[in-house]
Amino acid sequence: MLRKKECVAMLLAGGQGSRLYALTSNIAKPAVCFGAKYRIIDFPLSNCINSGIDTVGVLTQYQPLVLNEYVGNGQPWDLDRTFGGVHILSPYEAKTDTSWYKGTANAIYQNIRFIKMYDPEYVLILSGDHIYKMDYDKMLEAHKAAGAACTIACMQVPMKEASRFGILNTNPDGSIYEFEEKPKQPKSDLASMGIYIFTASKLYKYLELDEKDPKSEKDFGKNVLPAMLNAGEKMYSYRFEGYWKDVGTISSLWEANMDLLGDAPKFDLRDTQRVIHSRSPLAPPAYVEGEVINSMIANGCEIEGTVINSVIGTNCVIEKGATVKDCVLMGNTVVKSGAKVNYSIIDEEVTIGKKTTVGDVIEKASKLEGKTSGIAVLGRGITVSDGASVPAGEIIDKNV
Amino acid sequence: MASTVGVIFSSTNDENVPELTKVRSKGSIPYGGRYRLVDFALSCMVNSGITTVGMITKNNYQSLMDHLGSGKEWDLARKEGGLILLPPYSDETEMLYRNRLEGLKGSSAFLRKCKEDFVVVADSDAVYKIDYSKVIEQHAKTNADLTLVYHEHECGEVNSYMMFETDKNEKIVSVDVNQPSSGVRKHYINVFVARTSYLLNLIQTAIARGYSSFSGDIVMPAAKSGNIYGYKYEGYYQNIDSLSSYFKANMDLLDKDIRSQLFGDRDIYTKVNDAPPAKFAESAKVVNSLIHDGCLIEGTVENCILFRGVKVGKGTTLKNCIIMSENFIGDDCNLSYVVSDKDVSVSNGTTLAGCKQKPYFINKGTQI
Numbered sequence: 001m002l003r004k005k006e007c008v009a010m011l012l013a014g015g016q017g018s019r020l021y022a023l024t025s026n027i028a029k030p031a032v033c034f035g036a037k038y039r040i041i042d043f044p045l046s047n048c049i050n051s052g053i054d055t056v057g058v059l060t061q062y063q064p065l066v067l068n069e070y071v072g073n074g075q076p077w078d079l080d081r082t083f084g085g086v087h088i089l090s091p092y093e094a095k096t097d098t099s100w101y102k103g104t105a106n107a108i109y110q111n112i113r114f115i116k117m118y119d120p121e122y123v124l125i126l127s128g129d130h131i132y133k134m135d136y137d138k139m140l141e142a143h144k145a146a147g148a149a150c151t152i153a154c155m156q157v158p159m160k161e162a163s164r165f166g167i168l169n170t171n172p173d174g175s176i177y178e179f180e181e182k183p184k185q186p187k188s189d190l191a192s193m194g195i196y197i198f199t200a201s202k203l204y205k206y207l208e209l210d211e212k213d214p215k216s217e218k219d220f221g222k223n224v225l226p227a228m229l230n231a232g233e234k235m236y237s238y239r240f241e242g243y244w245k246d247v248g249t250i251s252s253l254w255e256a257n258m259d260l261l262g263d264a265p266k267f268d269l270r271d272t273q274r275v276i277h278s279r280s281p282l283a284p285p286a287y288v289e290g291e292v293i294n295s296m297i298a299n300g301c302e303i304e305g306t307v308i309n310s311v312i313g314t315n316c317v318i319e320k321g322a323t324v325k326d327c328v329l330m331g332n333t334v335v336k337s338g339a340k341v342n343y344s345i346i347d348e349e350v351t352i353g354k355k356t357t358v359g360d361v362i363e364k365a366s367k368l369e370g371k372t373s374g375i376a377v378l379g380r381g382i383t384v385s386d387g388a389s390v391p392a393g394e395i396i397d398k399n400v
Numbered sequence: 401m402a403s404t405v406g407v408i409f410s411s412t413n414d415e416n417v418p419e420l421t422k423v424r425s426k427g428s429i430p431y432g433g434r435y436r437l438v439d440f441a442l443s444c445m446v447n448s449g450i451t452t453v454g455m456i457t458k459n460n461y462q463s464l465m466d467h468l469g470s471g472k473e474w475d476l477a478r479k480e481g482g483l484i485l486l487p488p489y490s491d492e493t494e495m496l497y498r499n500r501l502e503g504l505k506g507s508s509a510f511l512r513k514c515k516e517d518f519v520v521v522a523d524s525d526a527v528y529k530i531d532y533s534k535v536i537e538q539h540a541k542t543n544a545d546l547t548l549v550y551h552e553h554e555c556g557e558v559n560s561y562m563m564f565e566t567d568k569n570e571k572i573v574s575v576d577v578n579q580p581s582s583g584v585r586k587h588y589i590n591v592f593v594a595r596t597s598y599l600l601n602l603i604q605t606a607i608a609r610g611y612s613s614f615s616g617d618i619v620m621p622a623a624k625s626g627n628i629y630g631y632k633y634e635g636y637y638q639n640i641d642s643l644s645s646y647f648k649a650n651m652d653l654l655d656k657d658i659r660s661q662l663f664g665d666r667d668i669y670t671k672v673n674d675a676p677p678a679k680f681a682e683s684a685k686v687v688n689s690l691i692h693d694g695c696l697i698e699g700t701v702e703n704c705i706l707f708r709g710v711k712v713g714k715g716t717t718l719k720n721c722i723i724m725s726e727n728f729i730g731d732d733c734n735l736s737y738v739v740s741d742k743d744v745s746v747s748n749g750t751t752l753a754g755c756k757q758k759p760y761f762i763n764k765g766t767q768i
Contacts, residue, residue, distance in 0.1 A: 036677035037693065075472070076674075261679075269676035270696065280672045284663040285433035285692035285706070287654075292686055298677040299434075299693050300666070311677075 013128035014061030022379030030128030033330035051136035055084035103218030149233035153195035165191035353386035360392035411458035427524035448532035452481030523590035526639035
């Protein structure tokens with residue numbers, strides 16, 4: 001008997017994430033740390049396994065080392081399978097036409113052979129830059145019930161932000177009659193979440209057509225979806241209600257981390273219904289001696305200083321007399337005594353010297369404009385030497 | 401390192417800690433916020449380059465199996481060797497093994513198949529971190545029949561059933577078994593090394609002659625006439641032979657030096673569980689404590705070890721407590737010197753207190 005899978009997921013993880021600046025200098029966006037012990041890719045991967053999808057292709061391109069190491073054989077997500085499981089798909093050399101992935105659609109096109117190995121009826125396209133919990137199976141049920149060629153997950157966004165997204169204009173039955181990529185004057189507030197389910201045969205057909213079109217940018221949102229709509233294919237929207245956050249910018253990444261805090265957090269990682277899995281590092285429980293208020297602390301930390309309204313990743317050391325407030329520390333970072341760290345995102349393996357000042361108090365710094373909205377950012381492996389200071393809103397990717 | 405196989409007793413003298421071994425074997429006693437006692441012997445073997453480990457089980461070993469799984473967390477899920485469970489061996493008499501020698505008999509089929517030259521046999525009754533390859537090295541150099549690992553400390557601090565004296569070459573010259581003693585002595589820590597072939601012969605002889613005691617029938621006579629050496633282990637050591645020594649072993653982890661000695665290199669492996677990071681509310685106050693992922697702290701926690709997923713309610717104070725995983729401690733409680741086993745729920749306003757020598761123990765799954 002030939003074996004097959006009903007649905008295969010393809011996760012687009014090749015993006016550079018240039019608006020995260022120093023945080024993505026050496027790693028791909030989906031590998032960026034989130035919520036003290038996770039990486040962004042944990043969310044789509046966990047959603048897949050929690051939705052019964054056990055075959056996932058992860059398309060990498062930009063700085064894939066950390067991401068490849070992290071995903072490994074997929075065991076932390078129960079995605080190490082004899083048939084199926086998680087597979088890293090990087091651009092490859094072919095007899096003719098060797099090329100990088102030229103766009104989201106081209107990336108999938110180049111891996112059609114991978115998809116066909118599993119002979120699926122449906123293909124789920126995901127991106128690796130969103131924080132959310134979603135049951136893709138429900139979306140698949142809706143796709144099947146509607147007999148659609150393509151179903152696009154969407155959610156309501158504030159009308160004034162709608163022009164940042166791909167906007168779906170729909171009929172009352174949820175079918176889509178128009179698709180506008182980042183419209184200046186949006187007609188609706190239904191934004192595409194970048195999550196698509198295609199009936200596999202339709203996907204193959206339109207990817208091949210798009211590939212032959214020299215004018216196409218090889219992008220799902222700009223080219224493939226409009227082409228399908230023009231050809232009269234049945235396309236449906238799928239309304240998602242729940243927490244969903246694009247963490248493509250410094251300020252949205254900071255906000256998403258803060259959404260985990262509080263008595264009634266906007267996004268609750270403690271909900272045991274849908275566990276987010278991760279490659280949990282091996283570390284003893286956190287040792288806490290100092291003042292820790294409204295914060296999240298991962299294993300392996302040694303906290304002897306003060307931590308307020310912050311998310312502190314695995315194996316961080318906050319020395320006595322140091323203060324960390326309104327910050328995200330991604331992990332393996334040392335904050336030495338007397339240091340004052342405010343309103344900052346600190347990448348992994350950073351050393352913050354004695355009596356340094358990093359960032360400014362949130363009340364002042366958050367009024368600043370600029371690339372990071374006043375959040376100070378320290379890149380991976382940076383050392384801030386004793387007594388130095390990093391002003392609010394600065395992005396640091398060299399030692400200071 | 402010379403090729404070596406490991407054998408671990410997961411269940412020895414369980415009756416010394418009846419509270420904790422009621423639902424599990426000694427080796428699977430939870431420790432230090434996330435570990436099980438067996439993690440120490442097992443991780444040390446792996447870190448010493450041992451890739452084949454036989455695990456001798458006895459009673460109640462479901463929780464041990466659940467913890468060990470395929471052995472992948474220790475890199476012991478292998479095609480060649482790896483972690484091999486050796487369930488209780490019973491012969492015609494259909495009795496569980498009564499002593500160490502009978503226990504080893506059950507492992508002789510496993511040992512006969514091993515090609516390794518040396519064997520390390522260790523209990524999982526203590527917290528320590530040792531490099532077994534150094535013991536093997538000394539064993540090979542001295543050409544000993546057996547090398548017994550010892551730790552020097554004051555009598556009475558940590559009890560042991562066998563103490564001995566060694567000469568300047570570490571050769572064992574006299575042995576005391578179950579005798580009261582005082583002062584600093586060399587205490588056997590239930591780890592020995594032998595050549596695999598020697599151990600197999602020894603097991604056979606022991607069965608043939610009806611030996612029942614490793615210390616009395618083998619070590620004592622050998623010390624008089626034989627070729628048996630001690631190896632001095634100098635790191636942290638605490639065996640678990642009572643609830644109070646269990647309590648001490650846990651509280652020792654609040655000492656930075658001991659913590660870094662055991663876990664500084666992050667190479668004590670254990671089963672991984674995906675819990676979200678620990679959350680501290682506005683009202684949280686935490687002093688000198690270990691807090692595992694998955695905890696939610698709304699009250700005051702002082703000098704405590706909290707395992708995974710413990711919830712501490714508002715207005716509650718925990719002092720000098722060991723709270724195992726998935727405990728729910730309600731609001732306005734007051735607990736001091738309490739050891740609470742897994743899955744316990746304590747309702748609002750409860751006060752419970754024990755003392756250092758005799759902590760108040762709460763059974764697994766209790767509702768108070």
